[in-house]
Amino acid sequence: MSRTESLQSEASGKDWLPGSLVSPSITPVMTPGTQTPSSFELGPKGVPVEPQPVPKALMKELPKVECVVRARIPTTQGSEIFLHLYTNNMDNKEHLAIVFGDQIRSKSLDAVRPGETEFDRMVRGAYTGRLRPGRTSSRFDDSPHSSPSLPTTSTPAPSSSSPSDAPLVRIHSECYTGETAWSARCDCGEQLDEAARLMSISPTGGAVVYLRQEGRGIGLGEKLKAYNLQDLGNDTVQANLLLRHPADARSYGMATAILMDLGLKEVRLLTNNPDKIAAVEGPGKEVVVKERVPMVPLAWRGLKGGVTGKEVGEYLKTKITQMGHLLPMPDDLQQ
Numbered sequence: 001m002s003r004t005e006s007l008q009s010e011a012s013g014k015d016w017l018p019g020s021l022v023s024p025s026i027t028p029v030m031t032p033g034t035q036t037p038s039s040f041e042l043g044p045k046g047v048p049v050e051p052q053p054v055p056k057a058l059m060k061e062l063p064k065v066e067c068v069v070r071a072r073i074p075t076t077q078g079s080e081i082f083l084h085l086y087t088n089n090m091d092n093k094e095h096l097a098i099v100f101g102d103q104i105r106s107k108s109l110d111a112v113r114p115g116e117t118e119f120d121r122m123v124r125g126a127y128t129g130r131l132r133p134g135r136t137s138s139r140f141d142d143s144p145h146s147s148p149s150l151p152t153t154s155t156p157a158p159s160s161s162s163p164s165d166a167p168l169v170r171i172h173s174e175c176y177t178g179e180t181a182w183s184a185r186c187d188c189g190e191q192l193d194e195a196a197r198l199m200s201i202s203p204t205g206g207a208v209v210y211l212r213q214e215g216r217g218i219g220l221g222e223k224l225k226a227y228n229l230q231d232l233g234n235d236t237v238q239a240n241l242l243l244r245h246p247a248d249a250r251s252y253g254m255a256t257a258i259l260m261d262l263g264l265k266e267v268r269l270l271t272n273n274p275d276k277i278a279a280v281e282g283p284g285k286e287v288v289v290k291e292r293v294p295m296v297p298l299a300w301r302g303l304k305g306g307v308t309g310k311e312v313g314e315y316l317k318t319k320i321t322q323m324g325h326l327l328p329m330p331d332d333l334q335q
C-alpha cells in the first residue's frame with residue numbers, strides 16, 4: 001500500500017473522523033518524507049514516483065530546544081500575544097511559539113541562567129506579569145502603582161480533564177507566499193489568522209508552533225519552481241516530485257519538543273493533516289492530541305474573508321485526494 005493509500009485508509013477509519021478524539025495507537029516515528037529519495041523511477045506521465053517505502057528509522061530522541069527570548073506583542077487584532085523564539089541542537093533556524101494567554105510558560109525561558117541579573121532576565125522576557133518603566137524584579141512587579149505581587153515560579157499550563165479543556169495548538173509551517181505575499185494559491189494565511197482568532201477567544205489560551213519549514217520543507221526557491229510547474233499543468237504533489245523532492249519533506253519533532261517546553265502535554269490540535277497528528281505526539285507519546293479541531297476553509301463554511309479561486313481550490317483538492325487531508329470536499333470540486 002502506498003503512503004497516500006495508507007493515509008487515505010487511515011482517514012476513513014474511525015480514529016480520523018473530523019472532530020473526533022484522536023490518539024492514534026501507532027505513533028509514526030518520523031514524519032514521512034524527511035529524507036529526500038536518492039533516486040526516482042519515472043511514472044507513466046514522466047512524473048517521478050517516490051520509491052517504495054523503506055522502514056523508517058525510529059526517532060530515538062527529540063531535538064533539544066531552548067527559548068532564548070520572549071516578548072509581548074500587542075496585535076492589530078486587539079489581543080496580545082507572547083512571541084517565543086527558540087534555538088535547538090538540530091538546525092540553525094529560528095523556530096517560534098506564538099503564545100496566547102498568560103497560563104502557558106516556557107520552562108527553558110524561566111530557568112535561571114548562571115550569572116544573570118534581574119535586568120538580564122527581564123530583557124530576555126523571563127518575567128511574570130507585565131514590564132513597565134522602573135520595574136526591577138523579574139519575579140515581582142514592584143513598580144509604583146503596580147498590581148499585586150506575582151508568583152515567583154511560573155504557573156503550570158492548565159491541566160486538562162476533558163478534551164475541551166486542553167489548550168488549542170496549531171503546528172504551522174512557514175509559508176512566505178501565503179502569509180506575507182498575499183498568495184491565493186493556498187490557505188496558509190487564512191489558517192494562521194483563524195488559529196489566532198480561536199486561541200484569542202479560548203479560555204484555555206493556546207499556542208501556534210511556527211516551524212521554519214517553508215514549502216512543506218523544500219524551501220521558498222523550490223516552492224516557487226513548483227508554482228511554475230503547477231502553472232504548466234501539474235498539481236502540488238506532482239510538482240514536488242518533478243523537482244525530485246518528496247511530496248512532503250517536513251518533520252514535527254521540533255514541534256513536540258517546543259510543546260513539551262511549554263508544558264503542553266495534552267492538546268487540541270488545529271489541523272486537517274493526519275501526518276501532523278501522529279507525528280507531533282512524538283516517539284514516546286510525549287504530547288497527546290486529545291482532540292483534532294478541523295480547519296475548514298472559511299469560504300466552504302459560507303463565511304467571508306477566506307481565500308477563494310481556482311488555484312486554492314485545486315490545492316485543497318489535491319491535499320484531500322492525494323495527501324489524505326481530513327476535509328469533506330465540496331460538490332464543486334468533486335469533478
Ligand SMILES: Nc1nc2c(ncn2[C@@H]2O[C@H](COP(=O)(O)OP(=O)(O)OP(=O)(O)O)[C@@H](O)[C@H]2O)c(=O)[nH]1
Pocket residue numbers: 171172173174175176185186188191213214215216217218223226227236240270271272273276295325
Ligand atoms: N511544496 C509546496 N509547498 C506548499 C505549496 N503550497 C503551500 N505550501 C507549503 O505547505 C505548508 C502548509 O503548511 P501547514 O498549513 O502548516 O500544513 P498542512 O500540511 O497544510 O496541514 P494543516 O495543518 O491541515 O494546515 C507550508 O510550508 C507552505 O509553504 C505548494 O504548492 N507546494
